[in-house]
Amino acid sequence: MTNQLKYYETLGGGRIQKDELSAEELQLFQKVLNYYKKDPSWQEFSDFVFKNILNELETKLSRQKIIKTSIYRICKDLESRLKIKQRVARLGNYQDILEILILDKYPSKYQFCKKFKIDEGFLSNVLHGKKSFSIDALDNILNNLGYVIEIRRKNLTSSQLETSLK
């Protein structure tokens, strides 16, 4: 989202419109983007974000509100790109998202399986890509977790992501 771009696209395909950022956030974005382009380690980047972005935001917002801001989401997304590039993380798939949602809403996978009457071994196979839920079963589970299945454009490839930030 430089002067030419109208939006920032996250790794998960979410779009943050340039209009959503205040003038101050745009300045912070430029600052963080300039640092990102120096190709720091993700740990250095994390430290930079704390010192230069979060400390600034904390003078006005609570931490609960900060993590919902567009500038925070962009910083986290840039950090994730570094993690992927530096081979510490990977771009996951729907099974990873499902696992995160389950653990967000239930104390354990066991509790989730009990609620949906799913065999724990079967869930484990699904999460490891060895078996699959039917679309209807997945739709039902996601509905209960407060989500829906959506068809969207494929993510940008890594090289396209890098190019879009230049």
Added chain:
Amino acid sequence: MPGSSRSAEWIEVSFLVPITEDAILGSGKLHDYRKWEKLQDELYVRFGGYTVAPGYHHGAYTDPDTGARVADKSVKYHVAIRRRDFAKVRSFLKNHVKMLFCQKSIYCTIGEKVIFV
């Protein structure tokens, strides 16, 4: 110091998160980037912040279930908390981090004391 108590002291808690899932419990693969985002959001909101140690921590241990020697590479997080809040950190590591990152246990230190959560 008047009015202070041991439970109000600030202490540093550190813990290691292996960069891959446990090969028996999980896939042995790198974690989805969203899991790291989730961990860091939670640390920030629950405990006010964290520091990531530079580089990685390489270690090896004997898996108690298989008896096999396992080598791993971990990220080290430091969190400053009030001593009285240690139970909250421990519960967070046990109920969230361990499951989210698919680990048998999380190596955690407070000063020189080591705890496997």
